[in-house]
Amino acid sequence: MRIWFNRGFSLAPIAKAMMAADPTLEVVISVGENMPVYAGAQETWAEPTLDDEAYVAWVRKQIEENEIDLLIPTRRRKLLASAELPCAVHFPADIDTLELLEDKFAFANAIAGEDFHLKTVNIGSAADLEATLPLFATLLDDASPCVKPRNGVNGHGFWRLTNKSPLSHVINPDARAMHQDLFLAALRAEEAVRPLAPFVLMEYLPGPEVSFDVLCDHGIILKYVARTKEAAYQRLQTYHPLEAQARNLVARFGLHGVINVQFRKAKDGSWKALEINARPAGGSVYGEEFGTGLLADWGGLLSGRLTPDTISRPDLDFKIKTTSSITKMSEMPTP
Numbered sequence: 001m002r003i004w005f006n007r008g009f010s011l012a013p014i015a016k017a018m019m020a021a022d023p024t025l026e027v028v029i030s031v032g033e034n035m036p037v038y039a040g041a042q043e044t045w046a047e048p049t050l051d052d053e054a055y056v057a058w059v060r061k062q063i064e065e066n067e068i069d070l071l072i073p074t075r076r077r078k079l080l081a082s083a084e085l086p087c088a089v090h091f092p093a094d095i096d097t098l099e100l101l102e103d104k105f106a107f108a109n110a111i112a113g114e115d116f117h118l119k120t121v122n123i124g125s126a127a128d129l130e131a132t133l134p135l136f137a138t139l140l141d142d143a144s145p146c147v148k149p150r151n152g153v154n155g156h157g158f159w160r161l162t163n164k165s166p167l168s169h170v171i172n173p174d175a176r177a178m179h180q181d182l183f184l185a186a187l188r189a190e191e192a193v194r195p196l197a198p199f200v201l202m203e204y205l206p207g208p209e210v211s212f213d214v215l216c217d218h219g220i221i222l223k224y225v226a227r228t229k230e231a232a233y234q235r236l237q238t239y240h241p242l243e244a245q246a247r248n249l250v251a252r253f254g255l256h257g258v259i260n261v262q263f264r265k266a267k268d269g270s271w272k273a274l275e276i277n278a279r280p281a282g283g284s285v286y287g288e289e290f291g292t293g294l295l296a297d298w299g300g301l302l303s304g305r306l307t308p309d310t311i312s313r314p315d316l317d318f319k320i321k322t323t324s325s326i327t328k329m330s331e332m333p334t335p
Helices: 011-021 052-065 077-081 093-101 106-109 126-140 181-190 243-252 294-303
Strands: 001-006 026-032 043-047 071-072 120-123 145-149 159-162 178-179 197-205 209-216 222-228 231-236 257-266 270-276 319-321
Touching: 001 011, 011 026, 011 294, 052 077, 071 270, 077 093, 093 106, 093 231, 106 120, 106 197, 106 270, 120 126, 126 145, 126 181, 126 197, 159 181, 178 181, 209 243, 222 243, 222 294, 243 257, 243 270, 257 294
Parallel strands: 001 026, 001 071, 026 043, 159 178
Antiparallel strands: 120 197, 145 159, 145 197, 209 222, 209 257, 222 231, 231 319, 257 270
16 A cells, blocks of 8 residues: 655654554655655655645646555645545545644634633734733733744744843743743734734643644544653653543544644643644654554554554553764765
8 A cells, every 4th residue: 555645744754653564555755845855755755836726736646656545635635635636535634623723723712611721812913912911911820921823833933921031032042932022012013014924822831741642533542642741851651641631632623543632731730732733743653663553553544454443552651762863974075
């Protein structure tokens, strides 16, 4: 069976893990033009920059010429969902649900009333933020507010808003803390030249953070690995106290395949749902060589080698530490 993941994050090690568990699978991936290519996939294709019609035609051609059996889109999903393609296509939910999950304000509204709900306010302008901050502060007690784009991934645009030194974000940008007056000034400057993309305002959660990599079948969790980030380590557990909350969310949105659910602890000790990423996270590969089998079993489900009732759930609890290395690729020519 040949599976194709179109553009996404950390797909090479995911492809490698799936193929290592099932020699009948060939997993290819595609990346953007001029992006790094990493070992792991059967093949890696560079995606050209195309408009919608041309992109669908390119996808259709790749499927036909490379005998792809299953396409798993991680980008341009709405476009590909409406296209007639010559192979099966896998989506983790219907398109309306995927769009809701990518909208942080809509997601927060959808789980209002749950004990893991995080109060979230839509910010459409600098005036909105200026008016809302004092009111929001009365609800937070000693906790601090933070902002992030209403639509976005990988923490892009996240800032804690403080009343500390105006130079704090310059001296220590990794802290992601900015004086709120400077953030307001930046919003006003942006509004002067173009419409402002909406932000959301919420309580900053000090953590720790638990990231659930979940294998699910139409709203039912088959197995998961909960990764808790602890300084330089991650703790991986296949049973976790937040399991009921994760099952609630997977069932509520009818999720399917491998997805990621994130929780983070608030200052008062309660756990809040940050977001659901309806695609496999890069860290989903971390437990594969230690017996978690999340991606291995997903590949088996996709190929038909396994069925949901045959998925086993290991009882594992261990810590890992990730490291990096540098490899020389080639000699440079002598000038």
